[in-house]
Amino acid sequence: MHIIGKTNIDFIGKRKIALFISSVLNIAILVGIAIFGFNFGVDFAGGTLVEIKFSPSTTAEQVREGAVKGGLQEPQVQAIGEPGNFILRMGGVTQLNEENEKAAETALRGLGDVTSITKNLDTGLINVRYKAAVDPEAIKAAVVATGTGVTQVSKLGEFDYQVKAEGMAAKVTSALKSGLAGAEFEVRRTDYVGPQVGKQLRNKGVMALVWAMLFILIYVAFRFDLKFGPGALVAMLHDVVMVSGYFLITRREFNLTSIAVLLTIVGYSINDTIVIYDRIREEMVKYKGKPLPEIINIAINDTLSRTILTSGVTALSLVGLLIFGVGEIFDFAAAMLLGIFVGTYSSVYIASPLVIWLDDREHLKEASSGSTAAPKPA
Numbered sequence: 001m002h003i004i005g006k007t008n009i010d011f012i013g014k015r016k017i018a019l020f021i022s023s024v025l026n027i028a029i030l031v032g033i034a035i036f037g038f039n040f041g042v043d044f045a046g047g048t049l050v051e052i053k054f055s056p057s058t059t060a061e062q063v064r065e066g067a068v069k070g071g072l073q074e075p076q077v078q079a080i081g082e083p084g085n086f087i088l089r090m091g092g093v094t095q096l097n098e099e100n101e102k103a104a105e106t107a108l109r110g111l112g113d114v115t116s117i118t119k120n121l122d123t124g125l126i127n128v129r130y131k132a133a134v135d136p137e138a139i140k141a142a143v144v145a146t147g148t149g150v151t152q153v154s155k156l157g158e159f160d161y162q163v164k165a166e167g168m169a170a171k172v173t174s175a176l177k178s179g180l181a182g183a184e185f186e187v188r189r190t191d192y193v194g195p196q197v198g199k200q201l202r203n204k205g206v207m208a209l210v211w212a213m214l215f216i217l218i219y220v221a222f223r224f225d226l227k228f229g230p231g232a233l234v235a236m237l238h239d240v241v242m243v244s245g246y247f248l249i250t251r252r253e254f255n256l257t258s259i260a261v262l263l264t265i266v267g268y269s270i271n272d273t274i275v276i277y278d279r280i281r282e283e284m285v286k287y288k289g290k291p292l293p294e295i296i297n298i299a300i301n302d303t304l305s306r307t308i309l310t311s312g313v314t315a316l317s318l319v320g321l322l323i324f325g326v327g328e329i330f331d332f333a334a335a336m337l338l339g340i341f342v343g344t345y346s347s348v349y350i351a352s353p354l355v356i357w358l359d360d361r362e363h364l365k366e367a368s369s370g371s372t373a374a375p376k377p378a
Contacts, residue, residue: 003232007301011348012293012356018349022238025133029245038247038363041255042191044205046198047091048168052176056083058183063176066183070175085188088172093192094124095148096165101126103146108163109237111142115159124165133159149174167192205259209240212263216270224277227362231354232273239269242342246335251353257328258335272307272347279303280355292359311344314364 042049042332054063063086064077076089091097096104101119104126108117113131120126126143136153139161143150156162169190176185193201213236221229240262247254256323279299287295318340 006305008297009301009304010297011117011300012297012353013352015349015356018345019353022346022350025245026225026238026241029241029248031053032248033244036248038244038254039251040198040202041253042089042193042198043255044198044202045091046093046193047089048093049189049191049193050088050090050169050172050187051080052086052088052172053186053188054084054086054183058084058086060086062180066179067172067175068179070177070179072172072175075172090168090172093122094167095171096121096124096126100146100148104143104148104163107142107146108139111138124167126163126165127156128161128163129157130159130161134161136161139163157227157237171299188199201256205256209262209266212266213237213240216266216346220270220274221276223274224281227358228277228355230358231351232270233279234354235273235351236266236269237348239265239339239342243335243339246338247331252331257332261332261335261339264336265343268339269343269346270309272343273351275299275306276303276352277355280352293356296356300348300352307344307347311340315340 010168052063060077060079064075067075067077067088072090074091078087078089079085080087098120098121102119105117105119108114108126108128111134112308115129115130117126117132128139136155140150140153140163143163143165151164151166151169154162167190169187169192173187213233216236217229217233220232243265244263246252247258276299279302280296283295283299283302285293287298305376315337318333318337321329322337325333
């Protein structure tokens with residue numbers, strides 16, 4: 001199916017300008033990531049996510065103000081779905097954190113002579129051993145007085161006690177009740193991700209991306225000539241960096257959904273690159289003796305209609321998500337839309353020009369080695 005007629009656009013003639021612009025943007029994004037980093041979501045940074053249903057007239061700003069008034073520090077509130085539905089994100093899994101664990105330790109030591117005390121911020125557990133018996137209720141009251149909610153205090157031995165701090169969801173609920181007096185709400189969902197689990201998810205997500213690109217590179221190297229493989233790899237890296245720039249600049253949350261977007265973009269990018277590579281290989285047989293840049297131009301022009309049609313239809317499927325989507329759905333659609341554009345661009349201006357560069361290097365190497373053979377035709 002053709003939506004445009006035969007074209008003769010000199011894409012390759014503009015490759016140096018395109019490569020320069022792409023290089024500058026990629027370097028700027030990588031420097032930005034190194035300096036500012038991503039705004040990691042609960043999936044990667046760890047923390048607590050609570051989905052809450054208020055009346056339809058309640059706004060995200062009102063919920064945020066109420067949460068802060070109730071004692072929460074820097075809560076992230078996001079409207080989702082129907083009016084009145086919000087997701088509230090907080091750092092930390094339990095109310096025992098680096099800020100209040102010292103106060104809790106001081107309070108526990110004030111109840112008697114302490115032999116040993118250990119704290120686990122991930123699980124919210126405090127194990128304490130006294131030289132003499134202490135009332136569990138007094139232990140609970142002392143910790144609660146420091147601002148850390150306590151679920152229970154267990155007696156593990158004659159003088160050994162374990163304090164279990166409440167989860168952040170309980171603190172969110174009490175803060176909203178205090179900060180939004182009279183407001184009625186329903187907690188619909190609570191998710192916890194510990195810091196260590198978040199770190200593991202982040203590392204595994206990055207490794208999934210690396211392995212996907214590695215296997216794609218091997219596939220391209222076997223299917224095409226070796227000089228085609230590096231271009232496909234650099235194009236994929238270009239697309240991953242550019243889409244990562246969306247999360248860097250907008251400060252939208254970078255989470256498992258973001259990794260899914262990057263993996264999808266890698267697949268889309270290599271698909272478009274392979275279509276152009278296939279056509280280049282066909283034209284190299286058809287136009288033996290023509291310069292390689294001219295052959296690549298012919299191949300790109302021949303596939304232009306297919307590229308516009310495929311990219312356009314894929315983009316249209318995302319417009320609805322972009323208009324009506326919220327939260328992670330909106331981020332997925334926006335990042336995918338950018339990825340479609342840069343994936344199409346990189347196939348033309350990154351992957352194809354690198355084939356020319358590698359081919360030129362091969363000819364220069366032959367010439368420098370004293371080869372008297374005629375220049376290899378495209």
